[in-house]
Ligand SMILES: NC(=O)C1=CN([C@@H]2O[C@H](COP(=O)(O)OP(=O)(O)OC[C@H]3O[C@@H](n4cnc5c(N)ncnc54)[C@H](O)[C@@H]3O)[C@@H](O)[C@H]2O)C=CC1
């Protein structure tokens with residue numbers, strides 16, 4: 028024997044009822060003995076309660092509600108019953124509706140509604156839905172009977188939440204079933220007293236009926252048919268990666284339900300569990316899906332935890348004071364008074380110092396609790412034993428649940444660490460010694476982010492999602508997106524990383540899509556769906572979304588954008604950038620940025636600030652961390668200037684070589700930045716700060732390469748004109764060097780806290796003599812690398828190499844967050 032129960036959504040529409048019918052018939056065809064319990068059509072119970080309320084206020088609009096209920100049932104009859112048989116069915120339903128109308132008329136007359144009458148009114152919901160389904164199956168020739176549960180479910184007279192007399196009920200059910208072979212279609216949720224008064228069974232009512240029948244009939248399984256694919260690892264509306272839990276224990280289901288998972292209400296299934304009858308939660312709208320089995324013991328699982336649940340809004344009450352230490356009875360007094368006022372406590376936490384007790388409550392009781400405690404502990408507060416009552420609002424609690432946690436260490440470590448890395452502050456925690464549930468209280472604004480990161484950490488530890496916001500789709504930005512797209516599979520397979528492009532912005536448009544913008548056609552998406560670009564708005568949106576593992580990539584040369592970095596860090600968003608401006612402004616601003624990133628536990632990565640993709644900054648940081656000391660840094664740090672001096676020869680034009688460097692993507696968007704030495708000044712300043720020097724831009728001495736006419740050119744076009752005019756000036760410089768058997772190199776040197784940059788003529792014994800293309804070369808002379816310096820050399824500019832450096836920084840953040 029199997030008992031099936033269909034909830035309100037399953038009985039809600041013509042389509043869903045068709046599905047219900049085919050599930051019932053499928054069982055019959057397979058020769059399975061079954062009994063079926065029905066809820067009212069979705070929404071009808073609430074309409075009935077409202078109708079009763081209106082009638083009691085003499086508001087005759089209750090009639091419209093009754094009419095709406097009748098219409099919904101009639102519509103199903105019209106759709107699913109043969110025209111010839113319809114009138115008889117209409118008449119049957121009409122008889123029940125008449126009874127309901129008479130009852131409401133009575134309520135209207137006496138202008139009062141008792142709990143007893145309310146139960147009777149509400150009972151029409153299940154009576155109508157079950158009658159309806161009975162009529163359809165009957166018309167289709169199925170051997171079935173309508174069973175009004177009031178005939179067999181005997182309760183006390185506690186209307187609204189009646190208690191069942193199990194002994195008598197089980198006997199009546201067994202007697203009834205022993206006398207019939209027909210399929211029984213049973214009204215859920217209702218029962219009756221000895222005197223024949225109608226009662227209802229309270230929260231989870233129809234599930235309760237299913238469970239009672241299952242237990243009475245010793246069913247081998249109870250199926251709860253609903254509108255979701257079973258119990259999920261988390262609320263799918265909040266966690267998009269949530270999936271169905273195949274098996275779960277009764278205890279786990281209880282914990283998850285307590286914290287908000289509403290699919291089933293385990294307390295109402297107690298009769299079935301007492302007899303060890305498994306409950307299967309199934310989806311009427313996806314009937315082939317296996318769903319979730321709730322059992323005494325669950326099958327072994329691949330995961331340490333079973334599910335995550337939450338209560339979105341709660342308040343935390345904190346009672347603290349030195350007078351509480353070692354004094355027995357404070358908590359007894361506290362919880363007794365709360366119980367007396369029927370205030371349910373969601374979670375309790377007390378540190379072993381006994382200095383404070385905190386507990387969570389529904390915020391609607393905050394004011395009342397404050398008042399109750401102030402009067403209960405008035406004496407202790409007056410003498411200072413208790414410092415006061417602090418109530419913190421706008422909090423949420425997340426419960427991580429699973430029997431598997433008992434056998435594992437490190438679960439809470441993992442939980443706290445992932446919350447910390449995402450900047451989610453834990454306000455309080457609680458874990459019972461059963462180790463079945465670890466609860467954390469956090470700020471309400473972080474709930475969705477917290478649920479997602481916890482879920483992914485415990486269920487998808489093999490793949491982490493990074494949420495990327497990218498500004499600047501020029502050379503570097505474009506190349507970066509190409510690389511990310513091309514390496515998507517590699518990243519997920521070998522690095523366990525998925526980069527979700529949430530936002531993209533160029534100087535004209537911006538587009539944000541939380542679910543992710545497809546990397547292969549970000550251009551089309553941005554053009555088609557983008558709004559006019561507004562940097563502050565883009566940044567605000569990135570913050571507002573509050574997504575886990577967020578990274579902001581600044582691929583512009585904008586001089587102001589760094590003003591947003593601080594706010595991004597404060598909002599726990601990491602920043603990755605090839606843009607040197609943030610690190611080369613005032614030292615005070617630089618230091619504040621770095622301090623803030625450190626404090627907030629976010630990453631600020633900028634390897635491409637020096638030497639593009641060459642591992643300059645990482646190498647330097649590695650040496651510093653291991654205790655090495657820098658004595659001298661020297662380098663050719665400009666790809667553009669390197670290219671120019673590697674290619675400018677007699678017979679070529681200096682301006683043309685600069686144009687070539689620009690076309691190859693080596694120069695800054697404005698090439699004057701490169702030729703003025705500004706770009707190199709920024710780079711050496713950044714390296715100096717990395718080794719710990721508190722230096723300012725003014726501390727860099729630039730020996731100018733450009734003659735004054737070029738230096739002063741107000742636009743890029745005029746700049747090129749002036750370079751043409753000055754060709755002989757540059758030719759002369761090169762000729763003179765060549766005559767000495769030397770080459771020109773634009774070299775930056777940092778030694779004894781002094782920075783000098785400028786063109787130098789060097790001979791073939793100098794390590795920077797041999798250069799090609801847009802090569803950079805950086806040599807570090809340190810305490811450890813003292814006789815022979817550590818040298819890094821290779822292409823130091825260009826879209827692909829730079830983008831790959833930015834890419835590596837993004838992957839590094841992924842590994843850190845993992
Ligand atoms: N090209 C290279 O070899 C290297 C470049 N870098 C740095 O990378 C950054 C980008 O360089 P490229 O891609 O070569 O320049 P680019 O000029 O090709 O691209 C920058 C893009 O950012 C956009 N942009 C500027 N301000 C913006 C704003 N406020 N909002 C939205 N978009 C904005 C521009 O319209 C442009 O499309 C620069 O900071 C540069 O110093 C760093 C290392 C090497």
Ligand SMILES: N[C@@H](CC=O)C(=O)O
Nearest residue numbers: 665666667693694695
């Ligand atoms: N314009 C720069 C690019 C890298 O920062 C250069 O020429 O080196």
Ligand code: NA
Nearest residue numbers: 634637639641
């Ligand atoms: Na680099």
